Amino acid sequence: MTRMEETMEETKNPGAAAPPPSRHALILAGGSGTRLWPRSTDAVPKPFLPLAGDRSLIRQTFERAAEVVGAGNVWFSARASHEPLLLREFPEVAPSRLILEPSRRNTAPAIALSALSIEREDPEAVVVVLPSDQGVRDGAPFAAALRTAVEAAEGSEAFVTIGIEPTRPETGFGYLETDPAEREAAVRRVVRFVEKPPLDAARRYLAEGNFLWNAGIFVFRIPVLVRAMERLCPDILGAVRGAVDALARGDAEAYAREFGAARSQSVDYAVMERAPDVRTVPCSCGWSDVGSWEAVWEFRPRDENGNATEGRVSLVEAKENLVLASGRPVCVIGLDGIAVVDSPEGLLVTRRGAADELRAWVERELSRGGRP
Numbered sequence: 001m002t003r004m005e006e007t008m009e010e011t012k013n014p015g016a017a018a019p020p021p022s023r024h025a026l027i028l029a030g031g032s033g034t035r036l037w038p039r040s041t042d043a044v045p046k047p048f049l050p051l052a053g054d055r056s057l058i059r060q061t062f063e064r065a066a067e068v069v070g071a072g073n074v075w076f077s078a079r080a081s082h083e084p085l086l087l088r089e090f091p092e093v094a095p096s097r098l099i100l101e102p103s104r105r106n107t108a109p110a111i112a113l114s115a116l117s118i119e120r121e122d123p124e125a126v127v128v129v130l131p132s133d134q135g136v137r138d139g140a141p142f143a144a145a146l147r148t149a150v151e152a153a154e155g156s157e158a159f160v161t162i163g164i165e166p167t168r169p170e171t172g173f174g175y176l177e178t179d180p181a182e183r184e185a186a187v188r189r190v191v192r193f194v195e196k197p198p199l200d201a202a203r204r205y206l207a208e209g210n211f212l213w214n215a216g217i218f219v220f221r222i223p224v225l226v227r228a229m230e231r232l233c234p235d236i237l238g239a240v241r242g243a244v245d246a247l248a249r250g251d252a253e254a255y256a257r258e259f260g261a262a263r264s265q266s267v268d269y270a271v272m273e274r275a276p277d278v279r280t281v282p283c284s285c286g287w288s289d290v291g292s293w294e295a296v297w298e299f300r301p302r303d304e305n306g307n308a309t310e311g312r313v314s315l316v317e318a319k320e321n322l323v324l325a326s327g328r329p330v331c332v333i334g335l336d337g338i339a340v341v342d343s344p345e346g347l348l349v350t351r352r353g354a355a356d357e358l359r360a361w362v363e364r365e366l367s368r369g370g371r372p
Contacts, residue, residue: 023069024122024126024128025065025068025075025128025129026111026114027062027065027076028129029058029082029132033133034359034363035362036292037346037358037372038345038372039343046133048085048089051135051290057132057133057135057290059089061132061134064136064146068128069150072094074093075114077110077111077114078098078100079100083100099114101113102255104264108229108262108263108267109239111218112229112237112262113244115127115222116241117244117247120244124222125222126150126153126220127221129219131215134287141284142162145162145282149219152281153219153220156277157277158220159218159219159224159275159279160187161190161280162281163213164212164282169199169202169203169206170202170213171202172291174213175205175211175214176192176211176213177205177210177211179210180208183209187280187281189279190279193214193272215289216268228275233270235263236263240258240262242254243262293355294339297352308322309321309322310323311326311327311330312327316331316332316333318336319336320337320352321336321337322340326343339352346372
């Protein structure tokens with residue numbers, strides 16, 4: 001039955017229950033992955049790399065999203081310069097499902113732009129927002145958590161997140177503090193968002209048991225997002241509305257101007273942390289942000305000596321290393337705890353865990369006009 005036929009049926013039978021809102025997924029394909037040089041570059045950033053298996057991170061994200069909402073209801077938010085990458089990676093996706101941003105304005109404007117675009121097709125839709133660059137070892141519990149989150153969002157005015165059950169006192173992630181009285185509930189109320197904590201706080205969060213990692217995965221009904229942005233960040237919503245109108249009438253210049261006028265801010269700060277009703281679905285699925293070579297080493301299978309390798313690699317008296325070859329052979333002798341990553345863009349040799357130093361070097365080179 002078409003949407004028009006459903007509407008006509010409801011008119012004939014006003015007592016009939018309204019059909020549930022349809023479900024869409026929005027994959028955020030931004031990010032530069034500066035901690036993953038030399039594989040991740042501005043031309044081919046992290047989401048398009050096979051860092052957590054034999055398929056790219058964004059392809060794996062697409063497959064997880066399609067399992068819950070259907071492949072035809074998956075949308076992509078990406079920089080316009082990455083359109084060729086998306087078309088090559090997803091020949092089966094209609095170009096109309098690509099929401100291309102003319103400039104970088106962070107996740108609040110990006111999500112608003114896509115949500116308003118989806119709204120034109122499906123005003124009451126539930127939208128699942130997924131980062132494109134994460135890894136999941138066990139897809140079944142992840143899909144189950146997403147379905148629970150969608151069902152919770154369909155029947156409420158809440159924003160619903162996926163909270164990852166922490167496995168260690170991690171200082172590199174944000175946390176969701178949940179109501180201790182709901183510790184066993186399938187859907188829990190979020191008391192507050194917590195920024196990346198110091199180690200002593202992270203240890204306390206792990207011991208208390210009511211803190212979850214914030215994976216940056218959000219589920220909401222489009223009207224809920226629009227009303228929240230009208231109240232919390234009307235300037236962002238107004239600029240994005242102007243951009244969507246310009247895009248609809250085919251005015252590329254006005255589209256770039258209006259979207260560029262949107263204040264750059266993350267959706268966490270602009271909306272989620274100030275929303276009155278945020279809930280979370282706990283999930284234990286072998287999740288990783290795959291945000292550094294250390295995270296890649298942790299996520300990948302390792303041999304009996306703790307080495308994770310790819311390509312033509314030889315190891316002699318070497319333990320707990322990440323060695324990724326690209327074409328030419330790589331040999332590591334007598335070294336432990338290092339990362340060696342070869343690529344046509346360059347060669348990285350570093351101790352494992354030096355992600356911040358690597359990012360600082362890449363950003364410094366870019367600021368100087370170089371090409372790391």
